Amino acid sequence: MKRTILFVDDEPNVLMGLRRMLRPMREKWDMLFANSGQEALDMLAKAHVDAVVSDMRMPGMDGPQFLRQVMREHPDVIRFALSGYSDQEMVGQSIAPTHQYISKPCDEKQLVTALEQAMGARDLVPNKTILDKIARVEHLPVLPEVYNRITAELAKGEPSPKLIGDIVARDVGMSANILKLVNSAYFGLPRHIAAPQQAVIVLGINVVRSVILSLHVFSSFENIGRVSFSLPMLWGHSMRTGAMARAIARHESLVKEDSDHAYIAALLHDVGKLLMEAHCPEECERVQTEVRAQNRRVAEVEHELLGLTHAEVGAYLLGLWGLPDPVVQAVARHHHPQSAQPGIGVENIVHFANLLDHEIFIFNEHYAKAEPSPERLDAIGGPERYAAWRQAVLSVDLGSEEP
Template identity: 80%
Template sequence: MKRTILFVDDEPNILMGLKRMLRPMRDKWEMLFAGSGPEALAIMAAQHVDAVVSDMRMPGMDGPQLLRRVMQEHPDTIRFALSGYSDQEMVEQSIAPTHQYLTKPCDERQLVSALEMAMNARELVPNKAVLDKIARVEHLPVLPEIYNRITAELAKGEPSPKEIGDMVAQDVGMSANILKLVNSAYFGLPRHIAAPQQAVIVLGVNVIRSVILSLHVFQSFEHMGRASFSLPMLWGHSMRTGAMARTIAQHESLPKEEVDHAYIAALLHDVGKLIMEAHCADECVRIYEVVRAENRRVAEVEAEQLGLTHAEVGAYLLGLWGLPPQVVHAVARHHDPLPKPGALGAADLVHFANLLDHEIFVFNEHYAKATPTPERLDAIGGPERYADWRKHVLIMGLGSEDK
C-alpha cells in the first residue's frame, strides 16, 4: 500500500522543486501538495495522511501552528519541519509539535530516508489507541530532583556546561529529549552526538536554558501522581545498563560508532516505560498489579493486555524523533528471546546488558527474573562469553554481588 505524504509551502517554486526531486518515489508514495496551512488541514480532513512536511514561515497560519493542529487533530500523522535552521525563534516554537526538523536545501536521499525510517517506526505500535496517545508526546517526563538541580545550576551567574551535562545524563527522559534536539537539523551539526554530556556542551548553556526554562519543553513527574514503579530504580537500571553495554562493546573492540549506539540504546532501552506511565497511566496500573500478583515479567503482561510492549513503544518514539536505526532496532528488540542473524551489534549488547543488570541487582522480589535463552547464548558463542562479559562488568565496578 502506498504511503501518503503531504508537503506544505507557500512558495510554488519550492513545491515544484519537491515534485521534481521526488518523482522517483511515485510508485511508493502518493504525494500531495498544499500552499498554506488551512489548505493542508482541508486535505487532511478529507483523507488519511501518513506524514506532513511543512515549511515554517508562511503567512497566516505558520508551520508551528499547522503542526500543532495536526498533532491535536491527526495524532497518527508524522510531523516534519522543512526550513532553515538559522531562525532561532521559529525553531524554538516548532520544537514541541515537530517529530523531526530538516533544513533547506534538503537532498532527496536525506528526505526519503528520514520519512521512511519514521513511517517504519510507526509500524512497531499496532494498538491504535496507544499509538494516538504516544503520537501526541511532545517531550518526556523527568525526575523532579534532576529538573530542580538543573534549573538551579542554570540560575547561576556562570552555569557549568559540564555540571549540566552530567545532570542530564542522570535522567532517561532528559537524555532522550536533549539527544532528539541535538541530533535534529535544528542546529546543523555535521556529526551524530551520542552522549547526553556531549550534547549539552555542543548546544551551549543559552540553548539549554531556552529549551528547559523558557519553552517548558520538560514536564516533571511530580505533577503526575503516584507512579506504577520506582522512578529512581528505573533511572539507576538505565544508567547501569548503558554503562555495561558500553563496557562490553569496548571489551569486544567494536568501532566507536557501534560503542556509541550500544550505549545510547541501552541508556534509553526502557524509555517506553516513561511514555506509558505518563500517557497510559490506567493501563500501567493494571499491568503492574498483574506483574506483582503473578510474579511475571512486565513485557509479557504488556503484550498480553495491550498487544505491545514498552520496548516497541520506546522504539517507536525514538524512530519518530530520528535517532539512528541501530538504536531504534536495539530498543525495540531488547526483550527478544531469539537471535537475529548478523555480527555482534547494539541489539545484542543491549539485550545482554539488560539481563546482566537484572541478574546482578534484585529490583523487586515479585518480578520474574529473565535469563538468557539458549538460542541467544549460542548466537554470541555460548554461555562462556556471557560469563566473561559478566565478570568484566563486575571488574569494572558496574555491579556488586552483594546488591
C-alpha cells in the same frame, strides 16, 4: 500500501522543487502539496496522511502553530519541520510539536530515509488506542529534581555548559531530548553526537534553555497519585545498563559508532515504560497487578494484555525522532528471546546488558528474573561469552541507583 506525505510551504518554487526531487518516490508515496497551514489542515480533514513536512516561516499560520494543531487534531500523523539556518530562534517554539527537523534546502536521500524510518517506526505499535495516546507526547518525562537543578544553573548570569551537560547526562528523558535535537538534520553535523555533555556544548545555552523551558511532561508524574514502579530505580537501571553496554562494547573492541549506538540504546531502552506510565496509567496498572500476582515478567504480560510491550512503544517514539536505526531496533527487541542479527552487534549487547543488570541488581523480589535464552546465547557464540561479558561489567563503576 502506499504512504501519503503532505508538504507545506508558502513558496511555490520550494514545493515545485520538492515535487521534482521526489518524483522517483511516486511508486511508493502519494504526495500532496499545500501553500499554507490552513490549506494543509483542510487536506488533512479530507484524507488520511501518514506524515507532514512543513516550512517554519509562513504568513498567517506559521510552522510551529500548524504542527501543534496537527498534533492536537491528527496525533498519529508524523511531523517534520523543514527549516533554514535563519530559523534558529523558532527552534524553541517548534520542539514540542515536531518529531524531526530537516534542513532547507534538503538532500533527497536524507529526506527519504528520515521519512521511511519514521513511518516504519509507527508500525512497531499495533495497538491503535495506545498509539494515539503516545503520538500526542511532546517530550519524555523528566524528573522534577533534575529539572530544578538545570533551571537553577540556567538562572545564573553565566551558566556552565559543562555542568548542565553533566546534569543532563544523569537523566534518561532529558538525554533523549537533547540527543534528538543535536543529531537532527537541522544542525547538519558531520558526525553523530553520543554524549549529552558534548551535545549541550554544541547546541549552546540559548537552545538548551528553550528545550528545558518546553519540557512540561515531567509534571504528569507529579499529578499521578500512584506510580506503578520506582522512578529512581528505573533511572538507576537505565544508567547502569548504558554503562554495561559500553563496557561490553569496549571488551569486544567495537568501532566507535557501534559502541555509541549500544550505549544510547541501553540508556534509553526503557523509555517506553515512562511513556506508558504517564499516558496509559490504567493499562500499566493492569499489567503490574498481573505481574505481582503471578510473578511474571513485565514485557510478557504487556504483550498478552495489550498486544505490545514498552520496548516497542519506546522504539516507536525514538524512531519518530530519527535516532539511528540500530538504536531503534535494539530498543524494540531488547526483550525478544531470539536475535534478529546473530553476532556481537548493538542489539545483542543491549539485550544482555539489560539481563545482566537485572541479574546483578534485584529490583523487586516479586518480579520473575529473566534467564538468557538458548537462541540469544547461540547468537553471541555461547554461554562462555556471556560469562566473559558478566566479568567485564562487574569491573565497571556502575554508580548510584539514584538519579
